[in-house]
Each structure stands twice: as structure tokens, then as C-alpha cells.
Amino acid sequence: MKPVALSPKAREDALAALGSGRELDILVVGGGVVGAGCALDAVTRGLNVGLVEGRDWASGTSSRSSKLIHGGLRYLEMLDFRLVQEALRERGLLVQRLAPHLVRPVKFLYPLTHRGWERPYVGAGVLLYDTMGVTSGNSRGLPRHRHLTRHGALREVPALKSDALIGAIQYWDAQVDDARHTMTITRTAAAYGAHVANRTRVVAFLRQGERVTGARLVDVESGREFEVHAKQVINATGVWTDDTQAMADTRGQFHVRASKGVHILVPRDRVISKSGLILRTDTSVLFVIPWGRHW
Ligand SMILES: Cc1cc2nc3c(=O)[nH]c(=O)nc-3n(C[C@H](O)[C@H](O)[C@H](O)COP(=O)(O)OP(=O)(O)OC[C@H]3O[C@@H](n4cnc5c(N)ncnc54)[C@H](O)[C@@H]3O)c2cc1C
Structure with a gap:
């Protein structure tokens, strides 16, 4: 494990790796605690992992819990x-x-x-x-x-x-501190070699027949769009799960029933x-x- 900072330079490197055309083992969509946890779990098993978050790390429910x-x-x-x-x-x-x-x-x-x-x-x-x-x-x-x-x-x-x-x-x-906890998991995943990029949204999924084989991403900072191929794509978008499933045009196993606190x-x-x-x-x-x- 090599310590890394979640810096602009590290983000650029991650985007370059994601856009390199090399197929990932796993692409995780959503940088809340669930997505960060999936990425850390997968990368520490030796898999080639990407993690993308449309806004900022833990900007969803993972910074708004009762802690x-x-x-x-x-x-x-x-x-x-x-x-x-x-x-x-x-x-x-x-x-x-x-x-x-x-x-x-x-x-x-x-x-x-x-x-x-x-x-x-x-x-x-x-x-x-x-x-x-x-x-x-x-x-x-x-x-x-x-x-x-x-x-x-x-x-x-x-x-x-x-x-x-x-x-x-x-x-x-x-x-x-829920947001700090999620950030730390994300940083640890990056330290193990996961390619992690915030401000990077999934705007469409790539399909081969029934299978989702990757995603089309937009770098929200520059507006640049590119494709990432992956053997498996994990939907970790929390309350946005239904929207993400709709983008993939699949029924999915889960339907989210929002609860309020x-x-x-x-x-x-x-x-x-x-x-x-x-x-x-x-x-x-x-x-x-x-x-x-x-x-
Ligand atoms: C009021 C309240 C209090 C709670 N209190 C506690 C508590 O005290 N303890 C506890 O353990 N749990 C608590 N929970 C539950 C906990 O907060 C959630 O289970 C957890 O945060 C869910 O994390 P997540 O990663 O699934 O979702 P999120 O943190 O919402 O992450 C989903 C991420 O996906 C991103 N995303 C969405 N669409 C896209 C896209 N197209 N491309 C890229 N990224 C995308 C979003 O920007 C978001 O950051 C509470 C929940 C609520 C509502």
C-alpha cells in the first residue's frame, strides 16, 4: 500500500487510467460509504478497480446521517x-x-x-x-x-x-464523522491502487446484449466524456439507485423506498x-x- 492524497493530480491520474481503454475488473458507481467500501474490498482482493462519484465524496446520505x-x-x-x-x-x-x-x-x-x-x-x-x-x-x-x-x-x-x-x-x-470516514475509506482504496475520481458522473451504460459492460462518464470539471469498460459494474448510488438502474435499462433487484429523518x-x-x-x-x-x- 502506497499512501496517496485525494489531490487534483491524483484525480487526473485516475481519470487517465480510467480513460486508457484498459478494461477494469470492477467499476463502482457512487462515492458514498457503500461505494467506497465496495472499492476497498475489491481492490484488496487484487482486482483492478475504478470508483467514480458524480459530485464529491460522501456528498449524498453518507455525510447526512445521524453519525x-x-x-x-x-x-x-x-x-x-x-x-x-x-x-x-x-x-x-x-x-x-x-x-x-x-x-x-x-x-x-x-x-x-x-x-x-x-x-x-x-x-x-x-x-x-x-x-x-x-x-x-x-x-x-x-x-x-x-x-x-x-x-x-x-x-x-x-x-x-x-x-x-x-x-x-x-x-x-x-x-x-461520517464524511471523513467515507473519505478515509476512499483514500485507502486509492492507496491500494483503485482509480478513484470525484466530480465524474455516469451518464450512460455500455451494453452487450443483456450485460452491462461499462459506462460513459463525464468529467464534470472539464465536460470531457469518455468510456470505461469493466467486467462488472456496481451500482452504489444510494437513493439514486432507481435512476441509475433506469439508465442501464434493467429492472434490477432493488427498488428504493426513501425514508426521511x-x-x-x-x-x-x-x-x-x-x-x-x-x-x-x-x-x-x-x-x-x-x-x-x-x-
Ligand atoms: C436521516 C438519516 C440518518 C441516518 N443515520 C445513520 C446513522 O446514524 N448510522 C448509520 O450507520 N446509518 C445511518 N443512516 C443510513 C446511512 O446514512 C446510509 O445507509 C448510507 O449513507 C448510504 O450510503 P450510500 O453509499 O448507499 O449512499 P450515498 O452516500 O447517498 O452515496 C451515493 C452516491 O452516489 C452518487 N451518484 C448518484 N448518481 C450518480 C451517477 N450517475 N454517477 C456518479 N455518482 C452518482 C451520489 O452523488 C452519492 O454521493 C441514516 C440515514 C438517514 C437518511
Whole structure:
């Protein structure tokens, strides 16, 4: 692996390689976390890989997430154990081995509002969550959950109304700068030899019968169009997946159903708290997540 910068010169070199007429093993379309991950996976298997992004790295959903690296406590309640197990294993790997410089532990307080059933119910869920994290083999980087009285909870989150809770449970997950994480994966893929170019859009696909054999690209900086041939083309265009499939004139296996989340940025001093919060709403959950000098 040779360290590289995602510089204008590196981009020019990548565009020259992509436009050289040499067939790639894999062309990945879309420079979000999924496309960057595909490119890194493929290039570290020794394949000749190209990765193109129409705008900038992580300019789609991958810079607009809630920035949590979590197992998904909510999915545990939906009894999706396999998903939670896999996510916790990946969380542990990220915190401990893959990106400890980017992924940091973060604590959340779950306020309890009902006497009787709620503490055993939520407590059992969080205990299972922690246990699955430990049995995944990688979770020792995160502290275990703890039960708090009302006073203990208010010490952690003085901003809460004291008559709005009867106690709380605090547990740990992790968070990441999502755009930086995607950029780092892209740069690592480039360091292993992937030809990566941002501001390079796929405008059409090349076909031989039913097979997609490459793509027509436009360098958005210069307006120059050129073709790239590839044995396999991966569509990693996130919410644009349907548009990309339509360009290829294929039905594709996936149909995207967009889901919406809302983030509100609040200066840190407006909510006096030492901990993040997870709160139930009628249909989903509301997180209050620490983010630099903001929530
Ligand atoms: C509100 C919200 C909160 C979330 N919070 C979390 C969270 O806390 N933790 C978590 O793990 N996940 C979270 N997610 C999910 C996560 O953000 C997504 O799963 C992830 O970012 C998807 O990445 P992607 O690479 O598939 O898509 P994207 O990041 O959208 O990447 C697709 C890329 O394709 C490019 N593209 C499109 N068409 C073309 C073309 N023709 N040519 C070239 N490039 C093209 C786009 O410019 C874009 O950059 C959240 C999602 C939402 C909506």
C-alpha cells in the first residue's frame, strides 16, 4: 500500500487510467460509504478497480446521517437479532481495530417514565445488547450499561424535568464523522491502487446484449466524456439507485423506498447534559446526540 492524497493530480491520474481503454475488473458507481467500501474490498482482493462519484465524496446520505455507529437497540425490540449481532460486531471492529481515530464511544440515557414494568423491560433489552456486543468478540472498547435513580439521571442530564422521569438506564454506543470516514475509506482504496475520481458522473451504460459492460462518464470539471469498460459494474448510488438502474435499462433487484429523518442542530449550552439521550416517540425514536459544540 502506497499512501496517496485525494489531490487534483491524483484525480487526473485516475481519470487517465480510467480513460486508457484498459478494461477494469470492477467499476463502482457512487462515492458514498457503500461505494467506497465496495472499492476497498475489491481492490484488496487484487482486482483492478475504478470508483467514480458524480459530485464529491460522501456528498449524498453518507455525510447526512445521524453519525451513529450502533447496533440498533430499536432493531432488538423488533427481534431482528441477526442484524443487531452483525452491527455490534462491526461496531466493535471499528472502535477497536479499523478506525479508533475516527469512531468514539458515546453514552446515551434512556429515561424511564413508568413504574413497574419499564425498568425490567428496557433493562433486559440493554443487558442483551451489551451481552451480544461482548459475545461478538470485539466490544471491550465500550463500557457496560448502568441503572440510575431519578437523582442519578438528573445529575447526568440536569436539563430533564425532574417530574418527567422515575429513573433511567445509561448505555454506550459509538459515533463517527461520517464524511471523513467515507473519505478515509476512499483514500485507502486509492492507496491500494483503485482509480478513484470525484466530480465524474455516469451518464450512460455500455451494453452487450443483456450485460452491462461499462459506462460513459463525464468529467464534470472539464465536460470531457469518455468510456470505461469493466467486467462488472456496481451500482452504489444510494437513493439514486432507481435512476441509475433506469439508465442501464434493467429492472434490477432493488427498488428504493426513501425514508426521511430530520436533524436539528442546537448549540451545546442550550441543553445542559453530560450524556446523549434516546427518547421514544409515537412512531419512532428521538436521539439527542452530542456533536462537537452542538447537540
Ligand atoms: C436521516 C438519516 C440518518 C441516518 N443515520 C445513520 C446513522 O446514524 N448510522 C448509520 O450507520 N446509518 C445511518 N443512516 C443510513 C446511512 O446514512 C446510509 O445507509 C448510507 O449513507 C448510504 O450510503 P450510500 O453509499 O448507499 O449512499 P450515498 O452516500 O447517498 O452515496 C451515493 C452516491 O452516489 C452518487 N451518484 C448518484 N448518481 C450518480 C451517477 N450517475 N454517477 C456518479 N455518482 C452518482 C451520489 O452523488 C452519492 O454521493 C441514516 C440515514 C438517514 C437518511
